[in-house]
Amino acid sequence: MAEFTRRQFLGMAGALGLGAASLGFFGCGSNAASSSTTASSSSASEAAPSFDPSDWDSVLEAAKGTTVTYIGYGQTAAYNDYFNNVFAPTIKEKYDLDFEYVQVENTADIITLWLDEKQAGLGEGEGTTDTGWVSGPYYADSKDSGILWGDYLQYLPNMKYYKKDVAGVATSDGLPINGTMSLFASAFETFIYDSDKIDEADVPHNAQELLEYAKANPGRVTYPALPDYHGSYAARALIMDICGSDVFANMPEDITAEEMKEQLADGFEYLRELNPYLWNEGKTYPTTYSDWVTMFADGSTDFIYGDAWVQSIIEAGSVPATTESIAWEHTITTPHFLTIPWDCPNLAGALVMCNEFLDIQSMCDRGVTGYPPATECMDLSKLDDEQKKALEECEAEYGMNSPSLEELAEVAVADIPAWTKPIFEELWLTEVSGKTN
Template sequence: MRKVTTPVITIIVIAICLFLAGCSQAQNKSDPAAAATSTDLLKANWDEVASQAKGQTVNMYMWGGSESINRYMDEWVAPRLKEDYEVTLHRAPVNDINDTVNKLLAEKQVNKKEGSVDLIWINGENFKNAKEQDLLWGSFDKQLPNFNQYIDANAPDIKDDFGLPTEGLEAPWGKAQFVFIYDSNKIKTPPTSLAQLADWVKQNPGKFTYPAPPDFTGSAFIRQALYETTGGYQQYMKPLDADSLTPKLSPLWNYLNSMETSLWREGKTYPESLAKLDQLYANGEVWMTMGYDPARASNEIKKGTFPASTRTFVLEAGTLANTHYLSIPFNSTHQAGAMVAINFMLSPEAQIAKFDPLNWGEDMSLDLEKLSPEDQRLVSEIDRGIATLPAGELASHRLPELPSAYVDVLDNGWLEYVAK
């Protein structure tokens, strides 16, 4: 047999490679979806993104503690996303999105390039940690047609997340405001300040509590108390200086400790989540609950979970308000599908449906003035429920959130000076 020399082998290999490359190029020219796979999605046009997204399954990690939110995602968003865009949305519920951030961090540390998290519901301290650890994919918001058309990108409560610039790493999904929920049959005149709340707690022992930080709602209650017990929020709208902050916190810890023995179970234990607190309220063990969703009380009344006498209130000095976002992790394997899902959830159709308490009842992230007259009419006609405060009253009582660096300091302080 004739021996084949090395130069001949080299020529054959090169010829095969050129042939395969030509086939690949021809295939990409005839298949836009295949071509899009090699395109930088952060620069691609929207048709390329939508084409690549078809057939993808997007794993969305999100807090799963609300039945109405879960139903909106599973029964309203997912079917339409599947039918209109051929994208399957899989909701992955978690108790605390911080667990998902830690999961991403662990994957980053072992250089896992193909993760299981494609889309994440995030804001505040979790966004800060994800951004600082480089756990998010890239600046994608300007790629979304609905973001460009309907969002006021320069609004302070959009471009900054708990004082931290978003820089396009997340897209605003909705707005929330802290409200207190109470049974009007048992509480004829709800307190209008935290000082009045403390008096009420002492006069009605065992009928009030709050979730233990770092639960998201419990942490928010602590921040709310910080503002009113230490002279207002303005002094905290700057980067954290831990040394100067510590002396300011004594009135906060004193306030919380002053009513601790009058709390549910004498403050010896706290509900570990908002869901647990809601259950205590629904059972009549406590007479108040709380949360970031102004329409949630109305939703729970309609479901029969909360008594029909349930109402909500805000404090005269105002309550915390913020925007929450959707983001794409650094190692998402379905970025195109995630972008299409986010863009759909920012559409007027999806946002107006979310605004309706029959679905969720949460405030929209869209700029109302950017909507069509017909969509503005639809928004104005939605009945948000008997327990939902008027939009004007909520808006006039909005207070900005602390910069996210403060959150861990306060949560850890509560563990040290209150829980112990």
């Protein structure tokens, strides 16, 4: 099992002019337009048999003895440990499938690589990676660029455990997925507090309660300046709580800044009312999320906003051991996905990996990374007793100090559509930052 740093891999990708075969990858054909297409998978030692993606037994046979190359975010020890010591041995034992892990510093680098390969003229089967991690915001950059293989979701047997018409399966950031991505995990964005300093009864559960808390405790609340990733999440969670969880979802793709400003007027008024009671009277904001976490850890602010399962950041020593998260009435969930690029050299291996990621036990295994299983997307009535027990054990081991999976699923709301985010973040700068009513 090989690991590459971002520098090493981009250097390898830069050698594309030498041809894909010179990089040690051997092509396979694919055709996403037809469900009866035959394709070929590859192994470094010999050519693999052709297979029909709709015949899962033939997919498994074609993947056997090959290597699947995955490209993903590799900057956390939990992720690296999971892929190297849990996932890789699992697919080797279950499918005789070897695993190569290409680590990047930023998930945007994944889309950049595939776009570069597309521009370089690589064809089907001539790429350097078989599957990769794509978070919702980057799907908008890839869906119309021709870099995705196509509708492979229809071929994955483990899709039987999931609802077909929910965000995270049917859509990502308001955009239809059309079967081109499969679930990696879900991130539930919640407010986080230190139970050693604040009684649970005093913790705000909605925007109005947060305003009341801030007025009673001036300077104890803040959030990073937009467009910081988590600062933006916190601001739009407050807006959605004031204006309704569907306010963004109903916005057309051609909405103007003035139209959005009008529709979010109550939300912006709320944020301006909150400003004077924030840290530094809302005149400045933490610059980054890490700054915010540091302020929380040293007691300078009472709340942060982030992933619901806080055990991983507790164990990392980033926050106090008494840190807990709460589920608001509107809790934004942001699915993360695997996808297959159009030029994957091992389509069979990619399909097997994506299907394995949908396996309930595999979802539970990834609890070690801090991401809960995507129960809001599951059809729990389809799970057997063993699978339900796996979810319970996962929650007990990794979901400490956090809302239950059932509670998170009940309050989960989809994130705002991709096309609204840049406009919203610009409006925050002009309508909220440093301003009062």
